[in-house]
Amino acid sequence: MVISDYSQQEARIIAGLSRDEKAIELFKAGQDIYLEVTQAFVGDSGKDCTDFRKVAKTIVLGLNYGRSEYSIHQELIGKGIQLSLDEVRSFTVSYYRMFEGVFKWRRASAAQARAKKQVRTRIGRLIHIQDDARDSSLFNLPVQATGADGFKLALVLISEKLNGFDAQIVHTQHDEIIVEARDDIADQVKAMVADSMEKALERIVPEVSFEVEIKVAEAWG
Numbered sequence: 001m002v003i004s005d006y007s008q009q010e011a012r013i014i015a016g017l018s019r020d021e022k023a024i025e026l027f028k029a030g031q032d033i034y035l036e037v038t039q040a041f042v043g044d045s046g047k048d049c050t051d052f053r054k055v056a057k058t059i060v061l062g063l064n065y066g067r068s069e070y071s072i073h074q075e076l077i078g079k080g081i082q083l084s085l086d087e088v089r090s091f092t093v094s095y096y097r098m099f100e101g102v103f104k105w106r107r108a109s110a111a112q113a114r115a116k117k118q119v120r121t122r123i124g125r126l127i128h129i130q131d132d133a134r135d136s137s138l139f140n141l142p143v144q145a146t147g148a149d150g151f152k153l154a155l156v157l158i159s160e161k162l163n164g165f166d167a168q169i170v171h172t173q174h175d176e177i178i179v180e181a182r183d184d185i186a187d188q189v190k191a192m193v194a195d196s197m198e199k200a201l202e203r204i205v206p207e208v209s210f211e212v213e214i215k216v217a218e219a220w221g
Helices: 009-018 021-028 033-042 049-064 069-078 085-098 100-116 135-162 183-204
Strands: 002-007 118-120 126-128 167-173 176-181 211-216
Touching: 002 009, 002 183, 009 021, 009 033, 009 049, 009 100, 009 135, 009 183, 021 033, 021 100, 033 049, 033 085, 049 069, 049 085, 069 085, 085 100, 100 118, 100 135, 118 135, 135 167, 135 176, 135 183, 176 183, 183 211
Parallel strands: none
Antiparallel strands: 002 176, 002 211, 118 126, 167 176
């Protein structure tokens, strides 16, 4: 099994769609956006940033989904992470300050979608908007739709590259693709899958590079 999924996919798509210079430069430099947000929050306190990465990821993705700080805080508590609501708010402020372009884009994106009653992805796919749609869904929709467009293109590119090889796509889940391949060509298939997935989204969102986390295993589990 060649098992692959995108690394920080949504954060990269948001960086590209918003054209936030700081976020784009961060990914070009091969940095981890969640660790960067953590460092801005922790500062010189001496705390280990890696301990807070899971917290930062939950908060950043929650904000990208348009969730409230209270909702994010409850999720963290449910995961057994003892963080106060004030600390969640401090994380949020750090994120807002770091990537102002993202939040300007979010407001503009939601306003445009509401005015036109539609969202059009970069490849031209049209999604109609209901009058009662929430702003949180309006700025999240372009991100999810772009991810879906890129994922489908990746499946096409992988299928084309696997033509003639003893390997095939056997399963997909979220942004994960599982290919079954003969043992002696597994490493070759691994390279083809990673290249296809990265190029698929880079065609649609060329402002930022994409990375794939991939491994070869005897079984998916």
